[in-house]
Amino acid sequence: MCGIVGIFDTLGNREIDRAALGRMNESQHHRGPDEGELYLEPSMGMGHRRLSVIDLASGQQPIVNAERDVVMVFNGEIYNYRELRVELEALGFVFRTKSDSESLLHAYQAWGPDCVHRLRGMFAFAIWDRKKQTMFLARDHVGVKPMFYSLLPNGLFVFGSELKSIMTHPELSRKLNPRAVEDYFAFGYVPEPHTIFHNAYKLAPGHRIVIQAGAREVTPEQYWDVPFKRAPQRPMGEIEQELIERVRECVQSQTVADVPLGAFLSGGVDSSAVVAMMAQNNPDPVTTLSIGFDDPEYDESKFASEVATRYGTTHHAQIVDKDDYGLIDTLGHLYDEPFADSSAIPTYRVCQLARKHVTVSLSGDGGDESFAGYRRYRYAMAEQRVRDKVPASLRKPVFGTLGKLYPKADWAPRMFRAKTTFEALARDTVEGYFHGVSIMPDRVRAQLFSDSFKRELQGYSAIEVFLGHAANSPTDDPLSLIQYLDFKTWLPGDILTKVDRAAMAHSLEVRVPLLDHTFVEWASSLPPDIKLGGGEGKYIFKKALEPYLSHDVLYRAKKGFSIPLAAWLRGPLRDKLRAAALSPLLLDTGMFNEKFLREMVDQHIAGSKDYSAPLWSVLMFETFLRVSCNR
Numbered sequence: 001m002c003g004i005v006g007i008f009d010t011l012g013n014r015e016i017d018r019a020a021l022g023r024m025n026e027s028q029h030h031r032g033p034d035e036g037e038l039y040l041e042p043s044m045g046m047g048h049r050r051l052s053v054i055d056l057a058s059g060q061q062p063i064v065n066a067e068r069d070v071v072m073v074f075n076g077e078i079y080n081y082r083e084l085r086v087e088l089e090a091l092g093f094v095f096r097t098k099s100d101s102e103s104l105l106h107a108y109q110a111w112g113p114d115c116v117h118r119l120r121g122m123f124a125f126a127i128w129d130r131k132k133q134t135m136f137l138a139r140d141h142v143g144v145k146p147m148f149y150s151l152l153p154n155g156l157f158v159f160g161s162e163l164k165s166i167m168t169h170p171e172l173s174r175k176l177n178p179r180a181v182e183d184y185f186a187f188g189y190v191p192e193p194h195t196i197f198h199n200a201y202k203l204a205p206g207h208r209i210v211i212q213a214g215a216r217e218v219t220p221e222q223y224w225d226v227p228f229k230r231a232p233q234r235p236m237g238e239i240e241q242e243l244i245e246r247v248r249e250c251v252q253s254q255t256v257a258d259v260p261l262g263a264f265l266s267g268g269v270d271s272s273a274v275v276a277m278m279a280q281n282n283p284d285p286v287t288t289l290s291i292g293f294d295d296p297e298y299d300e301s302k303f304a305s306e307v308a309t310r311y312g313t314t315h316h317a318q319i320v321d322k323d324d325y326g327l328i329d330t331l332g333h334l335y336d337e338p339f340a341d342s343s344a345i346p347t348y349r350v351c352q353l354a355r356k357h358v359t360v361s362l363s364g365d366g367g368d369e370s371f372a373g374y375r376r377y378r379y380a381m382a383e384q385r386v387r388d389k390v391p392a393s394l395r396k397p398v399f400g401t402l403g404k405l406y407p408k409a410d411w412a413p414r415m416f417r418a419k420t421t422f423e424a425l426a427r428d429t430v431e432g433y434f435h436g437v438s439i440m441p442d443r444v445r446a447q448l449f450s451d452s453f454k455r456e457l458q459g460y461s462a463i464e465v466f467l468g469h470a471a472n473s474p475t476d477d478p479l480s481l482i483q484y485l486d487f488k489t490w491l492p493g494d495i496l497t498k499v500d501r502a503a504m505a506h507s508l509e510v511r512v513p514l515l516d517h518t519f520v521e522w523a524s525s526l527p528p529d530i531k532l533g534g535g536e537g538k539y540i541f542k543k544a545l546e547p548y549l550s551h552d553v554l555y556r557a558k559k560g561f562s563i564p565l566a567a568w569l570r571g572p573l574r575d576k577l578r579a580a581a582l583s584p585l586l587l588d589t590g591m592f593n594e595k596f597l598r599e600m601v602d603q604h605i606a607g608s609k610d611y612s613a614p615l616w617s618v619l620m621f622e623t624f625l626r627v628s629c630n631r
Contacts (some may be wrong), residue, residue, distance in 0.1 A: 001050070002031060002032040002048055002049055002051055002061070002073075002074070002075045002076075002161070003025070003028035003029075003030075003031030003032050003049040003052050003075060003152055003160070003162065003165070003452045003504075004046070004047070004049075004073040004124070004125070004126060004134075004159075004160065004161050004162040005024040005025050005047040005048075005073075005158075005159065005160040005161070005165050005166075006021075006027070006044070006045065006046040006047065006073065006126050006128075006157075006159050006160070007020070007021055007024075007045045007156055007157070007158050007169075008043065008044050008046070008128070008135045008156070008157040008158075008211065009044070009155060009156055009157075010042040010151070010156070010157050010211060010213060010214065010215050010216075010329070011128040011155035011214065011505075012043065012155075012187075013042040013043045014043065015042065016043070016044065016045035018038065018040060018045070018143055020168070020169060020170075021038055021040070021045045021046075021047050022038060023045070023168045024047060024158070024160055024165045024166065024168050024169065025038060025047030025048070025049060025165070027160075027162070027164050028049055028161055028162050028163045028164065028165050028504075029049055029161065030172050030294075030504055030505055030506075030507060031049050031051065031075075031161060031162070031504045031507070032048070032049030032050040032154055032507070033049070033051065033062070033266075033507050034050045034051055034052045035048075035049070035050040035052070035060060036049045036050065036063065037050075037060060037062060038062075038565070039064070039071055039129075041062070041071075042374065043572050044055075044063045044071075044074060044128050044135070046071060046073045046128065046517065047062075048062050048073045049321070051359070051507050052259065052507060053077070053257050053258065053259055053359060053360060053509055056286070059084040059585050061073050061074060061101060061465065063101050063102060063105055064166075064181055065105060065106075065109060065372065066096075068103065068517070069130040069131050069405075069497070070109060070127060070128070070129055070130070071127070071128045071130075072101065072104065072105045072108070072123065072126065072127045073126050074101045074104055074119055074124075074125040074126060074129075075124045075145050075161050076122045076123035076124060076125070076140065076144070076145045076508070076537040077090075077100060077121050077122055077123070077254075077509075078100040078101075078104055078119055078120070078121040078514075079102060079120050079121045079253045079254055079256070080118075080119070080120040080121070080253070080327070081100035081103035081104070081115055081121075082103075083492065084103045084104075084106075084107055084118065084119075084263075085103045086305070088103065088106045088107065093106040093109055093110070095331060097492070099328045100121075103124065104119070104123070104434070105127070107119070108109065108127050108129075108136070108615070109316065112139065113136055113138075113208055113210055114224050116138050116181060116208055116224075116323070117223065117224075118273060120139075120253070120446070120516065120517070120518065121140065122140045122144035122145050122147060122511065122512070123139070123140045123145055124137075124138070124139045124140065124145040124147040124161065124203070124516075125137070125138060126159060129426065132212075133212065133213035134210055134211060134212050135157065135209075135210075135211045135212075136208065136210050136546055137149065137159060137173070137203060137208060137211075137324050138203075138207070138208040138209075138223075139203045139204070139205055139206070139207055139208070140206075140517075141205060141206045141207065141214065141224045141225075141517035141520070142205050142206070142366075142487065142491065142492070142496075142515045142520060143192070143204070143206075143491065143492030143496055144496055144500070144515060145161075145485070145500070146161055146162065146500055147159060147160075147161065147200065147202065147203040148160055148161070148162065148165070148166050148195065148197050148200060148201065148203075148498070149165050149166065149200075149201055149203060149209070150166055150169075150172055150200045150201065151199075151218050152171045152172060152199075153171065154167070154171055155332065156169075156171065157184050157211060157218065158172065158312040158372065160179050162501075163195055163197075163336035163337060163523075164199065164336045164628070166200060167197070167200070167336070172197070172199070172200060173197065173198055173199060174197060174629060175197065176196060176197065176198070176589075176629075177194060177195070177196060177197060177198050177199045178457050178591075179194070179457065179460050180194045180195065180196045180197075180451065181196070181361065181453075181591060182449075182460060182461065183336050183462045183465060184196065184337075184340070184341055184617070184621065185439075185440050185445055185448065185462075185485050185617055185621075186438045186439070186440060186461075186462030186463075186615075187380070187437070187439065187462065187489065187490075187493065187494075188339070188340035188341055188439045188494065188613075188617055189337070189339055189340065189341065189493040189494045189497065190336075190337050190338070190493065191239060191465050191488075191489045191589070192204040192205070192488075192489075192492055192493060193207075193220065195337060196337040196338060196624070200259075201222060202218060204222070204224055204492075205488075205492050205546070206223060206224035206225055207220040207221060207222050207223065208220070208221055208223050208440075218486045220372045223410075224272045224407030224517065225472075225474065225486060225519070226474070226487050226520060226524050227377055227421065227474055227521055227524055227525070228473075228474045228475035228477075228480045228484060228524045228525070229524070229525055230525060230527070231525035231526065233527070234541070236530065236540070237332075237528070239526065239540060239543045239544075240540065240543055240544035241544075242522075243540065243541065243544040244336075244371050244544050244545075244548075246519055247273060247274075247277055247513070247514070247519070248277045248281065250513040250514065250516040250518075250519050250608065251274055251281065251362065251513045252281045253513070253514075253516070254362060254511045254513045255278065255281065255282070255362070257359070259285070259357055259358075259359035259360060260287065260357065260358040260360070260585055261289050261358055261359070261360040261362075262286065262287030262288060262289055262354065262357060262360070262361050262362070263275050263286060263287070263289070263361055263362040263363070263533070264288075264289055264290070264350060264354065264361055264362070264363050264364065264510075265288040265290045265307060265308060265313070265315070265368075265536045266290060266300060266303075266304060266364070267290070267300040267301065267302070267303025267304035267305075267307060267363075267553065268300070268303075268364065268558065269270065269373070269538060269549070269553065269554055270364025270365070270366070270367035270368070270373075270514060270541060271304075271363065271364035272303075272304075272307045272364070272545075272549050272553050273364065273367070273548070273549070274363070274364050274513060274514070275288055275308075275311060275313065275516075276307070276548040276549060277313060277513075278362065279311035279312070279313065282544075285312055285313055285314045286313045287313065287314045287357055288304070288307075288308050288315045288316070289313070289314070289316050289317075289350060289353050289354040289357065289358070289360055289425070290304040290305075290315065290316070290317045290318075291310075291317065291319070291346060291350045291353060292304075292317060292318070292319050292320070292564075293319065293320055293321075293322045293346075294319055294320070294321055294322055294617070295322040295564070301317055301319070303552065303553050304317065305317070305554075306550065306553065307549065307553060310332045310549075310550075310580055314620070315446065316350070316353060316356075316357055318345065318353045319456070320349050322564055323564075323572060324345060324346075324563075325345070325348065325568055325572065326571055327344075327345050327348055328619070328620070328623055329623060329626075330505075331344050331348070331620070331623070332620070332623035332624050332626070332627035332628055333347070333627050334348075334501045334502065334505050335497070335501055335624075335628075336628050337628070338620050338621040338623075338624040339379075339437060339497070339498070339619070339620060339624075339625060340564050340613070340616055340617035340620045340621075341498055342496050342563050342616055343563065344502060344533070345563060346563065347498050347499060347502045347504040348373050348454075348505065351499075351502045351503045351505065351506045351508050351510075354503075354506070354508055355506040355507065355508045356484055358508075359508065359509060359515060360508075360511065361503075361508060361509070361510045362510075362511050362513060363499065363510050363511065363512050364490070364497060364512075364514060365496070365514065365515065366514035366515035366520070367441070367538060367539075368490065368538070369483060369486050369487055369490075369491050369516045369539060370514065370519075370520055370531075371523060371531045371537070371538040371539075371540065371541040372479060372483060372531040372532040372537050372538065373488075373537040373538040373558070374527070374537065374558075375537070375540075375558065376433075376436055376437060377479065377482065377483075377532055377537060378532065378535055378537060379436060379534060380429075380432065380433050380436060380479075380482055381478065381479055383432055383436075384429060384432075384478045385508045387428075387429070387439050398541050403586065406482065413497050413622075421458070425549070429481060429482070430463075430466050430467060430470045430482075430485070431463060431466075432465070432513070433482045434462075434463050436467045438462070439613040440613065440614040440617060442461070442463075444614055447591065447593060447596040447599075448592060448593060448596055448614070448618075449591060449593060450590060450591060450592055450593050450595070452518045453590060453591040453592070454589055458552055460630075462522070465489060466485055469484070469485055469488040470484075470485065473485075477528055479528040479531065480524070480528055480530055483524075487520075496512075506508035524565035525631060526540065533587060536555075537558075538581070542554045544556065565612045565613070565616055566602065566610055566612040568610055569615055569616065569619075570602060570604065570605050570607065571623075573619075575616075576619070577601060577605075577615060578601050578605075578617055580593060580618065580619045580622040580623070581598075581600070581615065581618050581619070582594065582597060582598065582601070582603050585622060585625050585626055586618075586621070586622045589625070596631055597618065600615060600618075601615065
């Protein structure tokens with residue numbers, strides 16, 4: 001696990017500024033504290049920060065082939081590198097190291113950009129091919145590892161593992177992208193391929209870029225997508241058996257490391273499944289890491305302890321103060337963009353704990369997306385059943401009118417918030433799902449933004465992100481469609497970003513066996529009604545795991561990494577909230593309606609409305625402006 005950077009002169013053979021490349025590389029020292037190297041030649045320079053995990057003695061980068069005409073920097077792990085090595089040796093390639101990076105380098109030499117089709121792993125890499133005068137970049141199938149890039153006005157192409165690395169380059173503008181601001185306040189993050197800044201981009205999951213010397217533009221190409229191709233019907237027992245076999249194999253393939261390795265254990269279904277499979281493959285006790293909260297309403301540590309006891313793990317647990325809100329500025333620095341997922345706080349703490357005991361940790365992320373585990377899938381399908389019974393010509397006038405007339409019950413469970421439900425029912429599947437997952441609905445954003453900023457948006461709305469992906473969806477099944485939307489947005493933009501930055505802040509590598517792309521492909525082929533069966537999310541996954549985990553672990557209500565956000569913003573953080581929401585730094589952007597900001601803060605603090613998610617997003621946006629935007 002590492003950090004990579006690079007500069008490529010697309011227009012000629014200008015000498016690369018070594019000092020600028022060095023600053024880019026050192027900006028992400030935390031990603032690889034073990035070693036740091038630069039490689040420069042006319043028109044191109046690459047940098048690498050290394051966290052040693054495999055082949056500790058000889059896995060240094062940038063790595064150069066024997067002929068010294070192909071150079072690579074690589075962040076991630078290739079889990080099938082040993083199988084690739086056998087195949088490549090049969091083709092005549094001679095290996096000098098035992099590293100997965102050398103297998104990747106020779107894979108490119110053998111198969112060119114199509115080498116990505118042979119890779120199984122999490123990766124973001126760049127390869128300079130001097131003979132072809134091309135720079136080749138690729139990001140893994142589901143987006144576990146990040147890649148940022150920009151083609152600067154002066155013809156330099158810059159890339160790096162974090163936004164901060166390319167933002168160190170003085171030619172890259174810090175002008176905010178208005179559409180990205182709109183996206184952020186709808187989703188709580190900036191979805192791929194955009195960043196919060198003009199002319200700075202994320203390489204989307206499953207995409208690659210080939211840049212020829214002399215190129216005037218950069219055109220990413222998609223090489224993989226979640227297929228959602230329905231498999232033939234089979235007996236449930238057969239599917240359950242294959243599911244366990246596949247999970248076990250994915251876990252086993254990702255436990256290769258030359259450093260201490262463990263697993264996060266929240267006590268939820270997914271992390272518990274990973275630990276159960278690890279324990280069966282490993283003769284030694286598995287090291288497990290867990291955090292709990294000193295408030296029973298938010299604490300699930302007893303379920304983690306139950307799984308740890310059942311499988312005899314070496315368990316490390318830490319109780320965190322429920323009022324652990326001192327990380328706000330730290331998060332602003334880590335994420336480089338505004339990022340409003342408040343569970344970044346406990347994620348940071350569990351990574352901090354893990355690094356005291358291991359260098360690599362396996363995670364259960366991905367199970368909810370593949371097997372429809374989120375509560376919002378149940379709500380969306382309940383709404384869809386109503387939509388299916390009402391003609392489209394009637395839905396908008398009937399439910400839209402009811403949504404306008406009905407009061408909004410913020411305090412109630414989602415299914416009883418009639419205003420929100422009616423507003424969702426008035427829309428189609430995609431629009432309804434967007435309405436359900438938005439942290440700040442359209443009607444709230446319409447009041448949040450100033451008239452001048454709305455004119456700058458020129459009618460753009462964040463729903464266009466979903467509509468664009470839906471237009472390319474391989475499925476029109478309603479449940480599969482919203483899973484697909486999450487694979488394109490929520491998973492890489494929020495979940496994987498959150499974990500990558502929190503883990504790398506502590507020089508910790510996190511692997512995600514349930515996001516092995518071959519497993520994701522297989523899971524997407526299963527019938528939707530066995531994923532969300534009888535209103536039970538992850539139905540087939542839980543059934544298959546019944547021999548391995550208790551009923552309470554499998555079937556209790558899902559909590560996740562919740563924190564008491566509403567109470568924080570009414571209590572210990574209210575002064576910080578008010579100062580941030582009404583700060584000159586925020587208001588001087590000209591983007592916001594000061595009157596509505598003040599109303600939101602006052603109404604939330606008074607307890608008359610719950611604006612916790614919108615206000616947290618405002619607080620984190622101000623933090624971004626103060627901590628990251630101007631550094």
